[in-house]
Amino acid sequence: MNPPNRHSNDTLGLQLPARPPFLDVATGFVESSVRALGMGREEALKLRLAAEEIFSYLTSHVRPAEPVDIRAVNGLYYGRVEFRFSVAALNMGALNITATGQFESDEALAEMGLVIASRTVDRLRITEESRGRICLAVEKEKTYPPSPDRTPPRAPFRDGLTIQRTPDAETLKQYAGEVARGRADSPGPAFFDYPGKVVDMVAAGDNEVIAAVDGAGRVAGGILFRFLTERIVEIVGPHVFDPSREQEIAEALLDAAIAAVARTRAIGLVSLTGLPEPVRSQFEPLGSLAFFRDEGPALARPAWYRFLHEDPGCPVWTNGALKEFLEREYGRLFLARDIREVQDLGETLKGSSIFSAEIRREWSEVVLRPLWPGDDLAANVERHIRFLREEGFLNLLFEIDLGVSWQAPLVPVLLGRRFSPGMIIPFAGQADLVVFQYHETRP
Amino acid sequence: MKPDLDRLVPACVREFEPYIPSKPDRELQKLYGCRRLIRLNNNENPLGPPPGAQEVIRRFPPPRGAVYPSGDSYDLRRELAAFHGIDPDQVIVGNGANEVITFVIKAFCEPGDNIVTADRTFAVYEWVAVFSGIEARVVPLKEGRFDDGAMLERIDGATKVIFLCNPNNPTGTYWSRDTLTAFLDAVGGRQIVVVDEAYFEFVEAEDYPDGISLTRDYPNLVVFRTFSKMYGIAGLRIGYLAGDLKVVDMIRRTCVVYSVNTIAQEAALACLRDDTGHVGRTRDMVRQSRDYLKEEMGGMGLPVTSGEGNFLIVKLPGSDTLAYRKLMHEGVMIRPMTGFRYPNHIRVTLAGLEAMEAFAAALKKILA
Numbered sequence: 001m002n003p004p005n006r007h008s009n010d011t012l013g014l015q016l017p018a019r020p021p022f023l024d025v026a027t028g029f030v031e032s033s034v035r036a037l038g039m040g041r042e043e044a045l046k047l048r049l050a051a052e053e054i055f056s057y058l059t060s061h062v063r064p065a066e067p068v069d070i071r072a073v074n075g076l077y078y079g080r081v082e083f084r085f086s087v088a089a090l091n092m093g094a095l096n097i098t099a100t101g102q103f104e105s106d107e108a109l110a111e112m113g114l115v116i117a118s119r120t121v122d123r124l125r126i127t128e129e130s131r132g133r134i135c136l137a138v139e140k141e142k143t144y145p146p147s148p149d150r151t152p153p154r155a156p157f158r159d160g161l162t163i164q165r166t167p168d169a170e171t172l173k174q175y176a177g178e179v180a181r182g183r184a185d186s187p188g189p190a191f192f193d194y195p196g197k198v199v200d201m202v203a204a205g206d207n208e209v210i211a212a213v214d215g216a217g218r219v220a221g222g223i224l225f226r227f228l229t230e231r232i233v234e235i236v237g238p239h240v241f242d243p244s245r246e247q248e249i250a251e252a253l254l255d256a257a258i259a260a261v262a263r264t265r266a267i268g269l270v271s272l273t274g275l276p277e278p279v280r281s282q283f284e285p286l287g288s289l290a291f292f293r294d295e296g297p298a299l300a301r302p303a304w305y306r307f308l309h310e311d312p313g314c315p316v317w318t319n320g321a322l323k324e325f326l327e328r329e330y331g332r333l334f335l336a337r338d339i340r341e342v343q344d345l346g347e348t349l350k351g352s353s354i355f356s357a358e359i360r361r362e363w364s365e366v367v368l369r370p371l372w373p374g375d376d377l378a379a380n381v382e383r384h385i386r387f388l389r390e391e392g393f394l395n396l397l398f399e400i401d402l403g404v405s406w407q408a409p410l411v412p413v414l415l416g417r418r419f420s421p422g423m424i425i426p427f428a429g430q431a432d433l434v435v436f437q438y439h440e441t442r443p
Numbered sequence: 444m445k446p447d448l449d450r451l452v453p454a455c456v457r458e459f460e461p462y463i464p465s466k467p468d469r470e471l472q473k474l475y476g477c478r479r480l481i482r483l484n485n486n487e488n489p490l491g492p493p494p495g496a497q498e499v500i501r502r503f504p505p506p507r508g509a510v511y512p513s514g515d516s517y518d519l520r521r522e523l524a525a526f527h528g529i530d531p532d533q534v535i536v537g538n539g540a541n542e543v544i545t546f547v548i549k550a551f552c553e554p555g556d557n558i559v560t561a562d563r564t565f566a567v568y569e570w571v572a573v574f575s576g577i578e579a580r581v582v583p584l585k586e587g588r589f590d591d592g593a594m595l596e597r598i599d600g601a602t603k604v605i606f607l608c609n610p611n612n613p614t615g616t617y618w619s620r621d622t623l624t625a626f627l628d629a630v631g632g633r634q635i636v637v638v639d640e641a642y643f644e645f646v647e648a649e650d651y652p653d654g655i656s657l658t659r660d661y662p663n664l665v666v667f668r669t670f671s672k673m674y675g676i677a678g679l680r681i682g683y684l685a686g687d688l689k690v691v692d693m694i695r696r697t698c699v700v701y702s703v704n705t706i707a708q709e710a711a712l713a714c715l716r717d718d719t720g721h722v723g724r725t726r727d728m729v730r731q732s733r734d735y736l737k738e739e740m741g742g743m744g745l746p747v748t749s750g751e752g753n754f755l756i757v758k759l760p761g762s763d764t765l766a767y768r769k770l771m772h773e774g775v776m777i778r779p780m781t782g783f784r785y786p787n788h789i790r791v792t793l794a795g796l797e798a799m800e801a802f803a804a805a806l807k808k809i810l811a
Contacts, residue, residue: 259784262781266460282786282787283762307767307768307779309779310764310768334765335768337474
């Protein structure tokens, strides 16, 4: 498996105090840096706009006058701008994507805070790198031309099959084009519609593709895979274009992908975008999430999983309200877990909670993750639901890490606010993750 | 202030995922809710050590725990040398064969070099190379065997060591004497060729080579042996390598002396001196269990790969890692083979018949 983005060394940095007079310096740096790192004018301007909102917000609400590190990173197929700063517990709440500093003034919320910064970019993510040290990152993908040819080729596939671990750029483009041609209206990744982007994603090193090529050199299938978390590899595919050899090609591609990751730090493979029938017996169904769309009924998003090694077992922390679900799912999946119930014994909680928000505009989706505990969990969840729905997001997910005991009190809060548990992803966090999904009506 | 681990730790170490050994039986039994646990995952010998070695373990005087062992396993090396007809300085004893793998890679490789081995073989050669910053070139097996031609093709000027596992774990396939010597002739002394013979004592095939006897003609050949498998002292951790005097002298420079404890050294001596037929008894048990399991698996329609060694591999209709968890609930522990790049296969130790029957019954139950 390739190391994470091998272009990540293409990084430019600036440190400056979070004070209003330096706003132009910060935004000018962001725009000129991402341009120098290869982003187009339009994308650079959008990152500049996001940077303007974020820097202004930091100067007014989060850490006025404190130092902020800004980095512009070349991801090859995207540009990323990172803001790193330290926060004190007192102002942590202001980092929620829905926060403005004036929580009582709802009218102003939609036009303030980090929500507005997210509007011009593809992804916004807040993570805590060490205690009190925050990284707020925004990403904007480059614009690529769509696949030029959508007419299915008529030449039949030939005998012979070669598995190519590192296909060249033209093979990758053929692969992406074939996937795009067969892609139904699904929440699957749209990047296959842009073969040039797939080439850059592989060249960047954080995605890998294995291709199956027939005797005449035509791409008969492929599989894309990448680290989704520290220990989980996501597979997209295997895609097979020669229906007469579906079983053979799908199995060969999956075997090759497994061989590539079997001796890495990965503990499991997950498929979130559909798994072809011939290889399903090698996976375990985790469950299904709904994919809500502007029009038409929601689509099902089934997820599949397989361990690469022995399940080492682990303790998991939860609230009693989720125990039945966990017992049922762990029994169904034959996972060895020591379920430990967290109880509220009247201990005092202080300060504002903070949730990290990963915004995926392409899917009209936001994934919320608890970053910091506080005494306002219910109010914070409600605020996020309200503002993200007002912002037009159709898919709200909330991930609880069962390896982190303080997250357990969020369970009854979520269950009481139209979130329901959709699936467990083993070892996707410090322990297993439970993915909750928000339903407009009672699930 | 916290250390800056990104700066201090080399990338090859930082990015390496440590191997997590299985938990102790009591913890596993608690986790999986099983009353007993039959371990068929590590190719251990259920007969235990030969009687002489058992006596050494039983009679070890506790006060000797305070005294350092022989730092270079002096007596054991002399006895091994006599056993193989070589000089004691041609032998290095390590804390299990795993330790001598590390010695060899440290002695011959530096960043920029590479090793060549197979993709579906014992993982530790590859692991040690990778976390030492050495490229591991893994060549696909051909029909379940080490592919001599393809391995020769992967050798270049930066290749320092070639690791062969003979017989191979997990396929049980082996190179005959002719194949091995032809390969050594083709390498021509330009690289060190390591032949790991961890399962040497289990092999009954007549054309199977004794690697140590070949070191006279091939001074670039280094052979590994262990006391963990046939001799049943895996818990004491002791193995050794043998090779040409000058080559071993180089390897010795990277050795950590005193890494092999006194009980292990003395028990290994007793293993070598065994005259009670331990090897024969173990071979009989393995043969009987192999025949039984092949028939049982055949009856269930499950393909079996069975060669030399006290193990075989079974192809399942679905995920091996799921089968592992289901079998654990039944109190049977096998080795899922995805980590060996054999997805949907499990490796089963050929132990006593009772354990084999328990395994077959559990497998039938979980596949029903």
